[in-house]
Structures are given as structure tokens and as C-alpha cells.
Amino acid sequence: MINNCLTIDVGTTNTKVTLWHDQIPELKAFPTPKKVKGNLTNFDLEKLWTEIVAKIKTFNLVQLNKVEKIAIASVGESGVLINEQKEEVSQCIAWYDERAQLIVDQISQEERDEIYQITGLPLNAHYSACKIAWLLKYDETINEPKDKFMWLCIPDYLVFKLTGNLATENTIASRTLCFDIKNRQWSERIKNIFKIKNITFPQVFQSGTNLGKVCGKIANLLNKNCQVVIGGHDHMCGATGINLQNSDLFDSTGTTEAIMTLVNQPDVSKEAQKNGLANGIYTNSKLYTRFTAMPSAGSTIAWFMNAFKISEEKFSSTMNQVLEEYNAHSLFDSQVLFLPHFNGSGAPNKIPDSKGMIYGLTRRTTLDELTFGLFLGLSFEFYIAYKSMFKSKDYTAIKVIGPAVNDPLWSQLKADIMGLRVECIDAQQVVSEGAYTIATHNNLHNAVIKYFPTQEKSKKQYLNKMLKLYQEIYNNKMKHRL
Template identity: 45%
Template sequence: MILTIDVGTTNTKLTCWETYHNYKKIKQVKFSTPKICNNDYVDFDINSLWEKIISNIKLIGADNLKKVDRISIASVGEAGVLLDKNFQRIGPMIAWFDQRSQTIIDHLSKNEQNMIYQITGLPAHVHYSASKIAWLLKEYANTMEKYYWLCIPDYLLFLLTGNLATEYSIASRTLCYDLKTKEWSEEVKKIFNIENVEFPNVHSAGENMGTVQSSISKRTGLNSDCYVTIVGHDHMVGSRASSLHGGELLDSTGTTEALLTLKDDINLIESDEKKGIANGVYVDPKKYTLFTALPAAGSVIQWFMETLNISEEQLMDSMDKLYENYRKGVLPENITWLIPHFSGSGTPTKSTLTKGLWYGINSETTLDDLVFGLFLGLTFEFKLAMETLIKSDGVSCIKAIGPITNDNLWLQLKADILKKDIIALEMDEAVSFGGCLIANHSKSVVNSKSEIYHPLDNSNSSKLNKIFTEQYLPIYKSKVNFELNINN
């Protein structure tokens, strides 16, 4: 059996899989990923996270744990811990979306930013690890001493096995990894003044990176010869479960929304840096990734429900009614739409300075109008990011995983506005499943049920695309230019 650990921004999931009978899920335990919030600062509470993982492993059941011979770890990227020479933590585990290290990024020259992109394939941004490391060194450490940086899955591996290691797709999110040489970049470390920080050796996803320490075995019931592996960055791991191929685009939804496509080589384009497009090494290190993320998806939907005090059931009822009408060719009389920059914007204008905007509201706007406008706006944002990431004619189809697969209205809007088939993969826990496949070194993928949403050729889709072109794009550009100019 394989035990997968999936650490997400919102939730953490432990899943036990039977690998001999079509990858059957035996048991899953889920809990909220613990955080510490202090005004505008947000940290992942690593002490609580670790204790919850240990205590919840026991809930998998003693009989199941005796059969577990591999543990795979997938997680969000960028966040991690700084350790001193005695491997003791220094400072907090800053959440990937926290912006306290923005001043580090602001002090980079244009030449330094360009050099960073040409080495790491990532635009210099506060979300990645490098600025967090520099901030922690400044606030908590001594620049004359030696330190280690471990991302979330690396640190969990260390606690489970005592070994230091990381994986390619995780290393690719640090802003310190040279994609061309596949080595840690001393040049980038020098730019950030973190030359005294060492990073772990990089291994392939699924590789044996150590066995469970005896102390952990005694606490949990895991076998001491059970080996542990890092399978990668959660969106990349989820794509493995979708059997993503070249020419296909992955739409991975959760707290954020990620767009991912695969390529065979590296081609770092200067204009892509300004658009916030990220390159990386895939969980299969023979391939590379072209990736971008929209900071808001599930988080905006959650805000919408909490602010309007509506339940998930009420939201789904409204979406079902709107979907039925939409399929019949009926649009809301009052079409509103949202620009969901609640946590800043993603591609093509990656910035933490932008704000959300809702257009088209009047005194007759109903809840159904707002629900439609919510998902219309999320779809417009996705369309803009997709057309920036990859040429539309280079996309054969879009594979969707995550909560979006339960949302008929959202999926049909995407099919019509993107003019692509949307394949909604009905798989339970794509990241956990992908982690199981990688840890089991599976070359094939178990076929999952899927539903295909074909573009509807009617006046509604034409009208919505006209709104995108004539309303959304001009207002988007004006809004973003205004926000960036007043903050300069």
C-alpha cells in the first residue's frame, strides 16, 4: 500500500491506496492546513501541521499501516523553513502568498530581474522562496553563519527520515534553481544575498529518499523499512493523474487556479517574464513545464458565499438553474462580471497591487445575476491567462481537475468562451492519486470517468465573447494601468 500526503493551502489530506486492485482508495483523513495570521502576515503553522499529520496517520488504521511500504509527499510550492547548522528552525514558515518580503523584490534592478528569469525561468516575485529566505535571514539569522532551506515536502521528509532531499518540480519553485544546468544557482543566491544558505540535493519524483525513522515508526505504527519520497508540486502531481500530454492544457482548480502545459525543452522568452509566465522541470525530469497561476478561484467563491451569507447548497441550486437556462439559450437580463484580483493579479499582469472589481451591478441585480457574473469573470480571467501562456491554436483540449468538475455552468462557460472542448475528469483527489501513481512508478494511468463539454454554437457564446472583447479587456487594461501607476 501507498500512503499519500497532500499539503494544500486550504486542506491537507492523508490517503491510503491499495495499488494491486486498480488503485483503490482504502482510507482518507482530511483536515484544515493550520495557519497563524497576524494582521497582514500569514504563516503555515508547521508545528501544528506536523503533529496533525502524525496523529492522523494513526487514523489510517493499524492493519492498513502495516501494509504501507511507501509514503509520497506532494504539497504547495515556495513555502519552507530556514534551518541552522544544527537543523533547528529559524523563524516562521511564511505562506507562499504572504507579501512581507516584497521589499526584497522591489530592490532588484531590471538587469537582476532579467538575469534571474534567464537562469530560473521564473519572474522575480514575492511568492517564490528566494525573497522569503532573504527576509528570514535579515530578521532572524546571522549572515555569517551557515543555513539550510527546505520547502514544505523537504521538511516533512526530513522529519520522517532524517534525510535532506528535494524534487525537481519543487526546486523549480524556489527562484534559486538553474533550469538549464539543473543545479542550484550561485549567481541568483548572490543577487539575493543568501550565499550562506544551502539547498538539498535534487532527486526524481518517486525516488526512495529515505526510510521512516524508528521514533516515527513507534509513534505511528508505520513500518521502519517504509520508504518516503517527494512526488512534487501539487499542480504538477495532479497533472500526472490526468495523463497530460503535449498540446493539452491542464486547468487545475483549488484555492487558486493553475494553467499548465508540457514541453520538451527550455525556451526562455524575455516578454514572458513581464507576463508572469513560469517555467520549470516537470515531475518527469525529461520534460519541462510552462505554468501560470491565477491567485483567486476557490478563495473568491468562498468569499462570495461568506459575504452574501449563502450556503454551498444555495450556490449550487442557483448554478444549476442558470446552467439549465443557459443550455436553452437564455442569459440573465442583467449580465455582470467580476475581475477577481482579490489577492493581486496573475498573467498577463502579475502584481500584488491590483484589486478586485465587479462591473454591471445596478438596483435590479439579483443573486442569480451575481452568481453568473462570478463564474463569467473567473472564465474571462482564465481566457486572458491562457491566451498569454500559449497560442490558442496550439491547444487541442483542456483537461480540468479539482472542484470545477462539479460545476456544470463554469465548465460550459469555459468551453464556449475558450472555444475548446473541456474534459472534466471525475477523479477523487487528483493530487493524491497522482502521488500514488508516481510513487508506484506507474507508466500508465487508470482511466477515469470524464465528461466532455463541447462549445455551443449559438448567439449566447457570441454575445459573451463580445462582452469579453468590448467590455472586459478595455476595463481590465485601464484598471491595471491605473493601479500600477498610482503605486509607482
């Protein structure tokens, strides 16, 4: 049994280095380094590596010397090109950076269909293939774009820095838009479509596979046999951290909201492609994932609080008051609804420039009604995405992680609208916990708050009425691309 383990979780905003001793975490975090120029953003990998090493050195040396595993979790899609001398030769474009849209616009519909059939992913500028093609065509730091290069995603880069070995993992590979997820191999056809035939990729391993012993800067601080593993893509590690089952819907909340489920086979149907469903491979590589994200969740709540000058304390008390009013049926005359497209719309109609709106305002509208309408809208948006993409399976529970676990109003509305039990899992660092579980096979136990769907006829009638209203507004909005 492994008692001491280090986990590295590279997130969009923060990077977290955690020393685990007898299942107890000690966390050291820092802002993920970036280079921003206008609307272009790169991750600064050199500084990232320097900061990681510096944080590791601050832990207790006695405990460090007992570390037998380092497990890496990370955002996907972003990476760097290295040459045949294993030197970095390109920028590391942030996953959310849109500059590779220039490449996307050059891909025909026939090629898009083929890409989806091979990779299970809808064409998007965020994926690695588009970034690689952009780098070869437009990155002035690459002097000879026809030379041979290897693409390393961020966790692959860290494995290389820690061990000197070149390797990647299934969940990361399946987010590159270069990986054949059915045949589990890098696709030559995809390389041809993107004109990146001179690019190679590391060997792909299962999540948690030992990829080599630590060498170099920090080897003398750790157990002499310390191995490095990739836990995987951050969402997949998070799902592993809460022990996601096939009968569960995974709901990861934050600035955005992501929905994921586990399945035995990918869905590459025309309907799935139209709805923008993203397929992937899970940390348990026998299973696949179906995944979609809604671009507005926490960001809409933040706008609401800022626009109406509501403090966190005031917002929390308002939510509790609104929940009491909802349970007392005193809000059932309200028709206030938010369409939370404050950063574009999500599945099944992904329109980046779709605008948010508030319906049903009068001079008598109260803050409680606005708050209620906000969470109704967020919950209805979840319902629409679910119905378009995940209705083919029967689920028993929605497992929620992230800031929404502290929102009882949102959780109860989601349970009532979906007709499913909602389990809010109080995992402070769920991605790191998942990486830890993958590396050590030790399961952690977190507090769970459960919300059960209402059996009250009057609540069901009100919610059904408001859902029909929401769908009518939503459909008209999508029709006219407002």
C-alpha cells in the same frame, strides 16, 4: 507491485495523510498548523510533524505493516534553515506571506532579468530565495546569520524527519528561485544576488526516487524496507494524478485558479517575463511546466454568495436555471459583466491592488443575470490569461480539477469561449492520487464529465460581442490601474 502506500499532502489549509490499500484510500486530515501574528503567517513545522505521526498511528496496524512507500506532496516555496548540526534555526514563513517584499524591493531590474533567465521565475516575495534573504537579515532567532545553513523546503524537511537524509526533488527545487532550471543545478549567481552565499541546498532527485528507509518514531509500524519519496509540488502531483498530456491545459480551481501546460523547453523570453509566466520542471523531469495563477476564482464566487445571501443549495439551482436560459438564448440581451479582480488581477497584468467591478447593472437586473455575468467574467479572465501566455501551442482539451467540476454553467461557458473540450475530472484528492501514482506506478481512474464547445452561430456571436466589451473595459481598467 506495491499494494500499500502512505501519502502525505501538505496543503495551505489542510494536511492529508492517506493510507492506500489495493488502490482504495483511507484519509485522515487535519488543519495545517500555523502561527499567525497580525499579517504575518508561519507554518508550524514541529506541530505538523507531530500531527502527521499521530495520524499515521491511527491506521490499522496490519495494513500499516504492509506499507512499502511513503510519498510526499506539498506546497512549494516555504521552508526552514538548519545549521551544521541539523537543528532547525529559523521560522517557516508561509508561502503567501508578503514580508519578504522588503528583499524584492532591493533587487535591480538588471538583476530581475538575470533571475528570470536562470530560474524561469518572475521575482516574487513568495519564493524561497526572498524568504531566505529576509530570514538572514531580519529573523531575530538566527543569532549568527553568517554561519553556514542548509535550506529545506517542507517536503525536504519531512524526508529528513522520516529518514534522516537530506534530499529534495526537481519540481520543489524549481519553485525556490535558487535553481538553474536549464542546467539542473543550484545557482551560485542567484545566491550572490540575494546575498545568501552561506546557504547550501540538498541534492536534487527526480520525482519518485527512493530517498531512504524510514527510521525513528514510526519505523516499527511499517514494512521494514519502507522507502520515502517526494512526489513533488502539489500542482504538479495533481497534474500527474489526472495523467496530463502535452496537448492538455491543466485548470486547477479553488480559492484561486491556476493554469498549467507541459512543454519541452522553458520560455524565458522578454514577453514571458513581462506576462509573469512561471516556468518549472515537471514530475516527468524530461518536461517543463508553464504556469500562471489568477488570484480570484472561488474567492469571488464566495463573495457573491455572501453579499447576496445565497445558500449553496440556492446557488446550485440558480446556476442550473441560468444554464437552461443560456441554452435557450434568453440571456442574450444582458450586458452584465463581473471583472473578478476581488483579490488583484492575474496574468498578463498582475496588479495586487486591482479592484473588482460589476458592469451593466440596471434597476431591472435579475439574480440570474448577475450569476451569468459572474461566470462570463471568470471565463473571460481565463481566456485573457490563456491568450497572453499559452497561445503558442495547439490544445485539444482543458482538464479541470477542484470545485469547478461541479459547476456545469462555468464549464460550458469555458468550453464555448475557448473553443476547446472541457473535461471535469471528479478526483476528490487529486494531489494525493498523483503522489500515489508516482510512488507505485499504479494509475487511478476517475469519472470524467465532458463539455463540448458550441456550434450555434447565435451563441458564438453573443459571446464574441461580450468578449470585446470585456476586453475594452479590461484594457481601460489596466491602463488607469483601477
